Amino acid sequence: MRAAIFRRPGVIELGDLPVPVPGPGDLLVKVRAASVCGTDLRISKHGHFRIPEGTSRVLGHELTGEVVEAGAEVQGFAVGDRISVAPNVGCGRCAMCAKGLNQLCPDYEAFGITMNGGFAEYLLVPAIALERGNVFPVPDFLSDEVAAILEPMSCCLHGQRAIGVSAADSVLIIGAGPIGCFHTVLAKRAGARQVIVANTRQPRLDIAGRLGADELINVSEQDLHEEVMRLTDGQGVDVVITCVSKPEVIASATGLAGRLGRINVFSGLGDQARPQIDVNSLHYREQILTGTTGSSVTDYGDVIDIVATSDIDLSPIITSRFALEDIAAAMENSRSGQGMKSVIVFEEATR
Ligand SMILES: [Zn+2]
């Protein structure tokens, strides 16, 4: 089968791999769509501490596929089913897994990191992923591409659950990439009375506008703090979600939030970055500062339900489609920030 194979930092090669042979508890899945994530870009450039030197890996953890073989012991899934996967498979034994928080499991396995992922014609879904509830049927009316991009959206749902977005809230989302756009959709769906999105690029802001943002702030032309205060009668917003990996953006959040403001640090930072947080703002204005990472299998299932049972149209977030052969261009397109989500789409696969 054709596959894009990560060999070492900076090197992804197109090549042929044997089609995996499923064991009695496994599924063999023909991949239909796999989207490029920031995590794929980071691994392709810097590697990953869970991918030992000398190990080759197929990246890609946001995917939709069709079951083409099911082991004799598999229950609940059969040949012909369309599925997607929550990529992080918890160990099933630790305290975090016991609470259903598999995204915090220290001993996880993950598609596209410790196991091969979706940038190949076929994917082996091992028994542990089925046992831990990481495999989900895709409702008929969700396209392959939309189902593939629900993984990052589930992380956004997880982030918003930590700060409880509701109808009473004005919400500021800093960043209008795919993540900022998913947050926009979810905040609107939660009924937030005002959703403000800030970004440096107008084309991205325009997409956030199409997805329902009430106010757009182009921070390359306007002062973010000034605009937020103007839009909130000088009170600051109720919720700030930072979706930009810049220390100064995270440091600015306490000043943009009002009294009782809740802040979610959604994007992590490079190892060395330690933003200055104004703790007096937290103290005297009783603000809450949270961070979230990834999503649980519950969040993942819930986001499929949310999109399947509403008229949310995520198609503006998918801006480019590529064949597997053009993986380098797909990754470059994502890295450049030109478009939103780049999706690898598969024609009929040959074994
Ligand atoms: Zn991802």
Ligand SMILES: [Zn+2]
């Ligand atoms: Zn665990």
